[in-house]
Amino acid sequence: MATGSFATSGADLELVGIQKRFPGFTAIEHLDLVIPAGSFFALLGPSGCGKTTTLRLVAGLEDPTRGSILIGGEDVTHRKPFQRPVNTVFQSYALFPHMTVLENVAFGLRRRKMAKPLELAQEALELVELEHLASRKPTQLSGGQQQRVALARAVVNRPALLLLDEPLGALDLKLRRQMQLELKSIQEEVGLTFLHVTHDQEEAMTMADTVAVMNKGRIEQLGAPEDLYELPHTAFVANFLGQSNLFTGPVLEATSHAIAVEVAGTRVLVPKARARKHSGEVTVGIRPEKLRLLTEAPPTTAGVNTLGPGTVTDVSFSGVSTQYQVDVPGADSVTVFAQNLDFGPVVTPGTEVWVSWKVDHGFGLEDSASEEAKFAPELDTATIAVQAKRDLAAELEVS
Template identity: 60%
Template structure:
């Protein structure tokens, strides 16, 4: 079951730690715990020097993936490589990978300085003191070097955990929900800081989180994981604007998904029929091939609310905008920067609408008759074979 140990002597340093560099490559990586498959045939290439986020609800397999890269868990099937160097079955202390643990796992009996120097000393590195000083400066911990972890605040502990890992200049730095234990304000601050440090040291960061905002703020590339598989991979904006699955559409932000039937499929434009029979336009490239039933999706902040027209027409599209003319506001909550509406369509579906408060616009009240419009280019379509609710309750449960 256990093939060759990836120990190429030409590639290992004096203390046996591989000094590989290059992209991190996972090939058909699978982990089963008894009958449960935590990670299911993952294929992934993470470019050297990038900030990569694995985003998903708890139990989606993202932490197991991380632990396999760290060497704390052994894959059932598959391979992990850094550049040309295979590390699949290397012990944790033999791979050029370091981890910022969830809740940090700082050594309570060692000072900040000793914590940070721990990895360097084990590798018998030269100039430990100066490397430690350098990284303490980078993480703004100079004044705290002689304190014990228990004497630090949560944010400071977080920095020590980060410093302790990056001082080793690993080929890959793993971050396991690194900001989960911090309060909201500190979290925002650390997001910016982490991104700054990553840019400065140029290491590959693999960041595991269930917080979509955190992932979108920091990562160059996000992989949305669900049930052991990657649902979608891409740049944050791309994932948000063009979700490929209902899970991605719901887990990253919120989406309105309306059941529709493909009416016309042409290279330059496609139309689909909404439940009231009205036709709306979808950029044809976004229409899944060979499928008649779809979910038409649009993000709440992409919808505009207008005063209702006199006639109760069915939905339609004109001049690059899709319209739903006859709707009724059922709920309006004023949120400061925006107003959130729930609006009932003629087919009795409630759509969510976020309207920016730019001033001057009418604020509608429950019971008001309104019409809705959204740009064709903000409209996407997903295979209706999927559950429209996928990813919703998980997102809510985790805040």
Template identity: 75%
Template sequence: MAGGVFAESGADLELVGIQKRFPGFTAIEGMDLTIPAGSFFALLGPSGCGKTTTLRLVAGLEEATAGRILIGGKDVTDTKPYQRPVNTVFQSYALFPHMTIIENVAFGLRRRKIADATGKAHEALRLVELDHLAARRPQQLSGGQQQRVALARAIVNRPALLLLDEPLGALDLKLRRQMQLELKSIQEEVGLTFLHVTHDQEEAMTMADTVAVMNKGKIEQLGAPEVLYELPRTAFVANFLGQSNLFTGPVEGTTGDSISVNVEGNRIVVPKSRAQRHSGEVTVGARPEKLTLHVTEPKPEAGTNLLGPGRVIDVSFSGVSTQYIVAIPGLGSIVVFAQNMGVGPLVGEGTETWVSWKVEHGFGLEDEAPRQPRFSSDTDTASIALEKKRALMSELEEA
């Protein structure tokens, strides 16, 4: 964006029918997405889901195979990265090693011939509390400091849209939590539109106003973090964003505002308003922390789902809560999180227990839970490409 104009506020980002094909596989399949100005938007997904490709498309570092990209209503699809009012905080930070910190931060301003580039760069460094290191070289800084410099180098340009490509990935847990809060407050302070790409669901939920969960080149579900968490629509979202206990079975009865599902002889009731499908085979679920453990069989009561008896097969303590895994014949393993209100675990391994949760905490999915392998595959882009190529080859051979 030549001309030396500062964006006073963030701009909308609009992706219309974006498709990106690499030789051998499709990274993004017909994506439509609108990010309103001034919001903190997170693209969440496992590696290889196309989230980084989406970011690179917006930055102009990749060319879309089809579709349009609009920033602030202006079509930028055919423009070069240096012409877009967009700045990126790279995963590797990519701070120029031959320049001092202040030169790094002033780089973008100098290119746009903005007056008092150094002064503005110092201001940005003060925002990330690193002005005292302005004369150093990037390699003399710690990882966390480099990350903040990378952020300062991007926001000093007041881009209409700031792209964050897993910028906290290289930091240790404590620093990451701290930077999450800082990033959030900086975003509120400068009022820019942030598009944040991450595979860390906790990071996405703490920071973003809106989270889009991506899987296999598509957005599975989009919404506020609480909504996504409380009411996942697909099995992928239910499992990627936190954990879920999922049960599949036919709908056997419908009352005014709820459906009841028969899972291996057990009856699970889910409110109609929280279920995507109301007939046929459906998958319903509940979050582990909504579940309550009982050591004696409770009386069945309306408004509560009760499963059991089962046996506790694993207890693992994690500080604020304890995770119990309860095996119930016919239903498999059920995960229960219980707050550690007292001292020591509620029940030990091998104890006979019942599990219950309130009907209004359950949800019904629109797809069925896949028969999940024990470890979810965490494959990279290249191996996905290879897999798809093989699948295509075998398809061609069959034809």
């Protein structure tokens, strides 16, 4: 891909003490956030957590009840959308069906009376490798191609900050995964700051340098995708970002290196550096793919935790791996992912088994109970499309 004149730097985004209240509820209680220039940042969370509201505040499509928004060090809190160095790629793409691809991309440039709008639009189409489809109408394109046109239309305006509002939600699984890699590649080439809002965990982890997990209007945890996955701080993050086996029990002993927690009558060790609490009741966790499934009681081994015996209650084949549900008395159901190195399941329902894992793979949470996220009703596709076109019009408005 050729970047040409689009290899411009992004800008820092800083949210300071943001609060957003609507009649009857508070969408964001208090939000402080800094996104470095040139980064690919994802806001991840369930419906109703406040992530889309945050994006709309940054775009200028909503006004904060309290707090400040700074882009590149400049306070833009009270600026109109078209006065901000920001563009948005919407889930519905919001393309104009009566215009050609080239005209769609050049639309914002013409509204701003920019010089050589068609030439710049052609460069943007080259960036997303669609220059050969410049004369087609949006209805003649695939979903993935329409998504690229929407991206080109946003990038052509050379914003310091590009907002991605669930941009891949309308694509099928295979195309969505392809576009995840392509979007990341484009971001690296153009050097803009990307703020990506999504509820898709895989999408966030695949594309973003940094992920912020939101829940009920606040950020529960922020960091690199691998850090959030390997060392979640709360039960919500542990369960929302992938799957986790969580066990709660009293701390029996704490040394300088580890804590011992009683789980189902067994001492389970967790490295002290990987535990958020070191006394009282502690919830410890282990990811399903870190577990080994054993059909005989294993010998006691240093650095290894073991639970069992338990009984296999369910076996689900998913191609790459097989998922086992194991009922361990006192520990509820334990989920195990086993890679399919052999043909067929290793064990069948009713088999007596033990599960084990390396002590270094476990983690301890700062809370002891998993709270369900508060979900808001999803908008239908038609409503999303209408709203996106209104938001685009607000972004492109000229005085």
